[in-house]
Amino acid sequence: ALWARWIMLNKVEFDQNRAGGVEKFIDEYWKMIHLAAGWEALVYQLLVLEAWRLLRHYEIISLLEHYEELVGMQYW
Numbered sequence: 001a002l003w004a005r006w007i008m009l010n011k012v013e014f015d016q017n018r019a020g021g022v023e024k025f026i027d028e029y030w031k032m033i034h035l036a037a038g039w040e041a042l043v044y045q046l047l048v049l050e051a052w053r054l055l056r057h058y059e060i061i062s063l064l065e066h067y068e069e070l071v072g073m074q075y076w
Contacts, residue, residue, distance in 0.1 A: 002029065003045060019059040022049070023066060030070040042067060 006025050007014055014021035026033070026042075033042055046063060049055040055063075068074065 002032070018049070018054050019056075019063065022046070022055065022059075022063055026063060026067050026070070030067060033067070034071050039064075039067070039071075039073070 003025070006029075007021075010021060010024070013024070043060075043064065046055060046060045050057060050060060
């Protein structure tokens with residue numbers, strides 16, 4: 001629900017640069033993603049966007065690396 005709301009509020013920005021829009025979403029909500037949904041839910045959502053041809057696989061890899069840096073997964 002959070003993701004759908006964010007896309008509707010930032011539709012123009014998301015349409016202009018989808019990977020950049022997703023990165024902005026991750027920057028804003030990484031703590032909530034981490035505490036509520038987790039890494040697997042983020043992966044699932046990104047794969048859904050790829051299935052809809054809104055993202056490419058190399059963009060997903062970059063976005064996941066960005067999220068992992070924010071969360072500090074390298075220290076786990």
